[in-house]
Amino acid sequence: MREPVDDRLAALRGSAKRLDYNARSLAALENNPRCTLRALLDASGSDKAAIATHVGHPPAFGQSSFAITRGNAFEAMVKANGCAELLRVLRETLELTLPEVGYEDLNDVGGDGRSKERHERTEEVLLRAARGEGDGTLFDHPMLCLQIGGHKAYLEPDLVAFRIDGRFHVVEIKSFPIIDEQAAPAQVRAATTQASAYIIALRDLLGRAGIGEEAVSDTIVLVAPKDFTNRPTGAFVDARKQVAALTRQLSRIERVGDLVDLLPEDLTFDLARDSEDRPRRPAEELNEALDQVLVTYRPDCLNHCEMAFYCRSRARAEASLDVLGPVVRDQFGGIDTTTMVMGLARGELTPSEDQMEMAAALRHAARLRAELEDLGGAA
Amino acid sequence: MSTLSALAHVQAMESMQAVPLTEFRHRHLSARPLVIIPLAMAGEAGAPLAAMVGSAKRNGTLLVVAQPRNRDQRFAFAAGLGRIVMDYIDSFRQDRRGEGERSRYTDAPQILVPNPGGLKALADLGRMCRFRSTSGPYAVPDVVPEFGMWLTFLVDKAEQAGTSMLLPVTGMLTEHWATGQSTLEDQNLASLMAWIAPPSGLSVDQAMADAENPDVCPPAGPSTSPEFDNRDLAPAIRKFDTAHKLGDPHALSAAETELRELIAGQIQPTWRMVWQAISLLRSVPEAPRSAKRFEGDCKAFTDYSNYRDSGGLPQRKRDTAIGAARRLSFLERALAEFESDMAFDDRFVLADRRSAGEAFSGTVVEAEPGRTVTTDKNRRVPRPRVTVRTEDPVRLAADTKLISPSMLAGHKAVIVSVLPDGDTARVTVEITGGMGRGRVPKQGTVPEPGQYVAYLPDPGWRPAPQFPASDAAPWTHSAADEVGTDSAVPEDAAAEEWGNEE
Numbered sequence A: 001m002r003e004p005v006d007d008r009l010a011a012l013r014g015s016a017k018r019l020d021y022n023a024r025s026l027a028a029l030e031n032n033p034r035c036t037l038r039a040l041l042d043a044s045g046s047d048k049a050a051i052a053t054h055v056g057h058p059p060a061f062g063q064s065s066f067a068i069t070r071g072n073a074f075e076a077m078v079k080a081n082g083c084a085e086l087l088r089v090l091r092e093t094l095e096l097t098l099p100e101v102g103y104e105d106l107n108d109v110g111g112d113g114r115s116k117e118r119h120e121r122t123e124e125v126l127l128r129a130a131r132g133e134g135d136g137t138l139f140d141h142p143m144l145c146l147q148i149g150g151h152k153a154y155l156e157p158d159l160v161a162f163r164i165d166g167r168f169h170v171v172e173i174k175s176f177p178i179i180d181e182q183a184a185p186a187q188v189r190a191a192t193t194q195a196s197a198y199i200i201a202l203r204d205l206l207g208r209a210g211i212g213e214e215a216v217s218d219t220i221v222l223v224a225p226k227d228f229t230n231r232p233t234g235a236f237v238d239a240r241k242q243v244a245a246l247t248r249q250l251s252r253i254e255r256v257g258d259l260v261d262l263l264p265e266d267l268t269f270d271l272a273r274d275s276e277d278r279p280r281r282p283a284e285e286l287n288e289a290l291d292q293v294l295v296t297y298r299p300d301c302l303n304h305c306e307m308a309f310y311c312r313s314r315a316r317a318e319a320s321l322d323v324l325g326p327v328v329r330d331q332f333g334g335i336d337t338t339t340m341v342m343g344l345a346r347g348e349l350t351p352s353e354d355q356m357e358m359a360a361a362l363r364h365a366a367r368l369r370a371e372l373e374d375l376g377g378a379a
Numbered sequence B: 001m002s003t004l005s006a007l008a009h010v011q012a013m014e015s016m017q018a019v020p021l022t023e024f025r026h027r028h029l030s031a032r033p034l035v036i037i038p039l040a041m042a043g044e045a046g047a048p049l050a051a052m053v054g055s056a057k058r059n060g061t062l063l064v065v066a067q068p069r070n071r072d073q074r075f076a077f078a079a080g081l082g083r084i085v086m087d088y089i090d091s092f093r094q095d096r097r098g099e100g101e102r103s104r105y106t107d108a109p110q111i112l113v114p115n116p117g118g119l120k121a122l123a124d125l126g127r128m129c130r131f132r133s134t135s136g137p138y139a140v141p142d143v144v145p146e147f148g149m150w151l152t153f154l155v156d157k158a159e160q161a162g163t164s165m166l167l168p169v170t171g172m173l174t175e176h177w178a179t180g181q182s183t184l185e186d187q188n189l190a191s192l193m194a195w196i197a198p199p200s201g202l203s204v205d206q207a208m209a210d211a212e213n214p215d216v217c218p219p220a221g222p223s224t225s226p227e228f229d230n231r232d233l234a235p236a237i238r239k240f241d242t243a244h245k246l247g248d249p250h251a252l253s254a255a256e257t258e259l260r261e262l263i264a265g266q267i268q269p270t271w272r273m274v275w276q277a278i279s280l281l282r283s284v285p286e287a288p289r290s291a292k293r294f295e296g297d298c299k300a301f302t303d304y305s306n307y308r309d310s311g312g313l314p315q316r317k318r319d320t321a322i323g324a325a326r327r328l329s330f331l332e333r334a335l336a337e338f339e340s341d342m343a344f345d346d347r348f349v350l351a352d353r354r355s356a357g358e359a360f361s362g363t364v365v366e367a368e369p370g371r372t373v374t375t376d377k378n379r380r381v382p383r384p385r386v387t388v389r390t391e392d393p394v395r396l397a398a399d400t401k402l403i404s405p406s407m408l409a410g411h412k413a414v415i416v417s418v419l420p421d422g423d424t425a426r427v428t429v430e431i432t433g434g435m436g437r438g439r440v441p442k443q444g445t446v447p448e449p450g451q452y453v454a455y456l457p458d459p460g461w462r463p464a465p466q467f468p469a470s471d472a473a474p475w476t477h478s479a480a481d482e483v484g485t486d487s488a489v490p491e492d493a494a495a496e497e498w499g500n501e502e
Helices: A005-013 A023-029 A036-043 A048-054 A065-093 A115-130 A185-208 A240-254 A256-261 A283-291 A308-317 A326-332 A338-345 A353-374 B003-015 B071-090 B116-130 B143-158 B169-176 B189-196 B204-211 B226-246 B249-282 B290-309 B321-345 B347-355
Strands: A103-105 A138-140 A144-148 A151-155 A159-164 A167-173 A219-225 A232-238 B034-040 B048-054 B061-064 B111-113 B166-168 B360-368 B372-374 B380-382 B385-390 B401-403 B412-421 B424-433 B452-457
Touching (some): A005 A036, A023 A151, A023 A185, A023 A240, A036 A048, A036 A240, A048 A283, A065 A159, A065 A219, A065 B226, A115 A144, A167 A185, A185 A219, A185 A240, A240 A256, A326 B003, A338 B003, A353 B003, B003 B347, B034 B116, B034 B249, B071 B116, B071 B143, B111 B116, B116 B166, B143 B166, B166 B169, B169 B249, B189 B204, B189 B249, B290 B321, B321 B347, B347 B452, B385 B452
Parallel strands (some): A103 A138, A167 A219, B111 B166
Antiparallel strands (some): A144 A151, A159 A167, B048 B061, B360 B452, B401 B412
């Protein structure tokens, strides 16, 4: 008899405190959905940064305090005086008709900043608004909640606006600039995916009260600085595709049990911290545990996954073509390692049936390369 | 990417050293390039933090913005950098040759930045400066908008394949060397140099690890490392702000000195590395056709120079539909020509195209040198045919026009047929040009049996495409509402407010 999935996941995490999903880690799901290691670490709530650091591959991306300060300052500026600047953007730039405006701060409830209380309050206020009662139009920092793989994750959108065409709209306030009506695509994409998590959570909340999902628009309102100024401007971003993608990823988390079943019984990523919070588990042993799980490394993991340096060193050790990235890898469909590529190119390995064509191309390329090198020239 | 280039990367990964991808350097490298290393403040839109600039390794100038959020300091910085860059650019506006319309400057400036991010930083700086007003409220020094327009010109030109007036050094290096790491990692100058020329005494492995350690190799910008920001830079800027507020000149100059030293420590390793990369690139011979492309650069430089001299307007924020179509067509054309030039000059690049089936070479096995045809004008002209046996996986179709790097200049041919023959292919081509004017081809203009020849597609001449006049865009391509678009100089240009802290 196998243990229930939750117990198995808890065993993977071990003694550490559970880390919950947030909008950011949910958004990251979209980047490399096929990676088993990542799925397991996230689903079990393990601390990826701590694990990576302990095995000698600390993540390299920190966040600069300047970026954080700027982000907070901009958000505060947009929301100052009952969201005066935001309303200007909604009315002038996006040409929306917002007849009267009520602003409701859901940041804390009578001084109670706990997630659960805030979530209950959010639920009450948003449901009232959805039923046409109450006079809220803008809801500041509502606390949403999403069941992910059987666990509650609290999510906190910057702002939710209501009564734009009678629907809820998620408003994302970001501090990257929109210069001449264009923003960096990668940043817009990240913001949209994050907002998609809020849309799903909001629909979930309303859905439980029997309100259809059309009550939440899948167009988000992006508010960001205009050009090089501090003044905000806005744009609509269509999030339909990312809402669908994220919904699909979430349903996969539900099936994390299938992945767990493939693991050895006693596998754990526990750091075995002592009373002073120092990891006691030998790094070797943790490394061996990690090595038993499949990873799907891609160079762009370096930009967003805490485990990326570990995965890269593993890919390098295996001489995997993943190290070179998809541009090179895709040239050798069906071949995984440099050893294999070089073996086929040199004619030292016998290609299998479906490698015949690739092997011929490789031998041809190797002949060309040899010709070039024989003639000398570039060094 | 072709199988051959992909294989080069695999070879590099296996042998743990960079593998050459080309025989030549296909970019002109100025005898006196101007290196700019821009640094920007994280999270802030186009807030320059510092720049190191200079046209020789020994005389780099470091410019620092003590409080990047302060608008006045930003533009003092832009003016400072602008003066250096404009002096450099103006030094190429001296020597002019030719008469009237064909008069050209004989040399053109070349600005080198460490990586594509540096190029983006200059693009942002150009956009930030070019609309600034030199009078009225928020006035800036005269050099600022001028600098902005020149930067924008250079950034626009950098999008054109084969030009050399503004280039990221990482791009020049990766055009010539394949490494055993990904494209993403290749954009890190230190990682790239670790493969090509690891510091003496270090293996590529060790050099790569160092390259990613911000304490050993600070990032080449434009962003500084978050650790540096939080640990060193933020406190130093706070000190400066405090001194500024108190109006204490001693504390202020001490704070400024500290900031400069901190930033110098971050930027100098990159400075040295860029110059090391430049001398590496110098050791690679320049491709023959690069000179012709450089003439194009000189022409573009002259044209823009004349435009500026006649007081031209700054570049618009967004292209019009017709302007964009014209530009796109021009860029596509330039790319096709650059690719063809490279393959023509460089047997490595030719091999690359061959591996992808876009070019072929082999031995002539059959020839009909005396074949002639009668043209529409009833003239008999020589149209010899030869058949080449090649081992290359030819993917060219019949009627493809060809040129040949292995024949005399002007040689032109067209594919008649491609027939597979066991593991090889027999390509029959008809020679259509480069044989002289006579009824009999000149000696040596038709390949002979047993001769080794190479062919690649002719990018050819094509007429300049005709576009409607700028004000006659068809309705499908004109915006219904002109809200917030398109006057060349926006009315509120000077009124833009800036991210001042207070």
